[in-house]
Amino acid sequence: MKKRILYSAFLCLLALCMLVSCTETPAETSSEAASEASSEASSAAESSVIESSEESSEPPREVSMSYEIPNNYNDKYSDTFGVEDFVEMEIKSSNNTYAITYYYPDGGSYRTHLVKKRWGVWMLGAMEHRDAKGKTVQMSSSSTDYEWVSACGKTTNTITFRGGNHGDYATSDWNAEDSSKSNDRLLDMTFYDAKTGEKVEIEEGATVKVNGLRVVIHTNIYDGEYNEDNVLICTEKLYLFNGEDVFVQSELFLAQDTYFKITYSCMFPVAKSYGNYILFHNDDGTTTLVKTPLTGKSNYGSNFSNHHKSTKVTLFGEKAPGHRMTVQIYNPEDMFCQSQQYTMLWDMNPSSNKLYFSSFTNSKATKIEKGTVWTYCSSWSFSYDPDATLPDDSEVDEMLGF
Numbered sequence: 001m002k003k004r005i006l007y008s009a010f011l012c013l014l015a016l017c018m019l020v021s022c023t024e025t026p027a028e029t030s031s032e033a034a035s036e037a038s039s040e041a042s043s044a045a046e047s048s049v050i051e052s053s054e055e056s057s058e059p060p061r062e063v064s065m066s067y068e069i070p071n072n073y074n075d076k077y078s079d080t081f082g083v084e085d086f087v088e089m090e091i092k093s094s095n096n097t098y099a100i101t102y103y104y105p106d107g108g109s110y111r112t113h114l115v116k117k118r119w120g121v122w123m124l125g126a127m128e129h130r131d132a133k134g135k136t137v138q139m140s141s142s143s144t145d146y147e148w149v150s151a152c153g154k155t156t157n158t159i160t161f162r163g164g165n166h167g168d169y170a171t172s173d174w175n176a177e178d179s180s181k182s183n184d185r186l187l188d189m190t191f192y193d194a195k196t197g198e199k200v201e202i203e204e205g206a207t208v209k210v211n212g213l214r215v216v217i218h219t220n221i222y223d224g225e226y227n228e229d230n231v232l233i234c235t236e237k238l239y240l241f242n243g244e245d246v247f248v249q250s251e252l253f254l255a256q257d258t259y260f261k262i263t264y265s266c267m268f269p270v271a272k273s274y275g276n277y278i279l280f281h282n283d284d285g286t287t288t289l290v291k292t293p294l295t296g297k298s299n300y301g302s303n304f305s306n307h308h309k310s311t312k313v314t315l316f317g318e319k320a321p322g323h324r325m326t327v328q329i330y331n332p333e334d335m336f337c338q339s340q341q342y343t344m345l346w347d348m349n350p351s352s353n354k355l356y357f358s359s360f361t362n363s364k365a366t367k368i369e370k371g372t373v374w375t376y377c378s379s380w381s382f383s384y385d386p387d388a389t390l391p392d393d394s395e396v397d398e399m400l401g402f
Helices: 002-023 031-039 042-055
Strands: 088-094 097-103 109-116 122-130 136-140 149-153 160-162 184-193 207-211 213-222 231-242 245-254 258-271 277-282 287-291 304-308 310-316 323-329 343-347 352-359 366-368 373-384
Touching (some): 122 373, 136 323, 149 231, 258 323, 310 343
Antiparallel strands (some): 088 097, 088 207, 109 122, 122 136, 136 258, 149 258, 231 245, 304 343, 323 373
């Protein structure tokens, strides 16, 4: 009798162990599975994680300190934006800057830049138009951010802005190898001809011609010293420069559980002279026109026009209304993740406005699980109409300023 009881107890214990091993969550799950698990009961979450891992054909991603660099772009990457026609571009390398120029048939040009920050990361820079008579209009400069920046950290106590121009916490004695002075670190950068996909080498001081330019950049975002244990986010950025258009696709892979507050997934800094009119193309088919003064004073705590559910915005100004920049995002599900502000304009200082597409909020920190992947897709497209005129004030829906 005792033997039978002991045998039955052994079978129950064995069954319990098998049940636990079958329902154990993998160390890394997809963002979809993580989202489902947080919104349903535990039993349903367990089944969704198991189903997700069974369907996935790829192994779990790990933190990477190096990436495979193909000789041909098309061997590894695809074109998210569906661009098929590429125009001739001239690339010149000089003084930690790549000037990327498209020439119009009349001799005018449109130029964008990739600039190297002092902590080694390359980012989008100034965008400028030069007409056939040599008049140059620089709508935006290289001094601030176009691409994403996140307030994030390993814990709620270490949250600070990371990425973009906030990658650098430099002082006058800055040293690139000092991990206390920077949290955004370059791993590699590679250039490709967009039409052929072939790798392109651009030496310092050289000028190279391509048919559209693709650039691949990998970086890691750290919280602490430069080692794998402190990597928060692994990023892969795919750029396409083509004529008057700049496209960027950024894949952000969370290497560990990370706490987030306000995040800006796309931005455009614009001189007020060329961007004090902001036209929001709302997702419901309507438009909202906001106007700011040409001059003002700095205010870093208010003077916002926000809560616009717009994935496309056009900016132009009083000084040269024919110069227009349309900024667009293509993956709002990721780029507006838990947003409280959506698309917003900041009348920031006497000379500049800044457009933001936002996610999360400053009111509380949100924990996002390791293994989550976001994709940010954006474009900045310039157009020029010398006959363009300004709208009447009766067409303005909102006025900012003091």
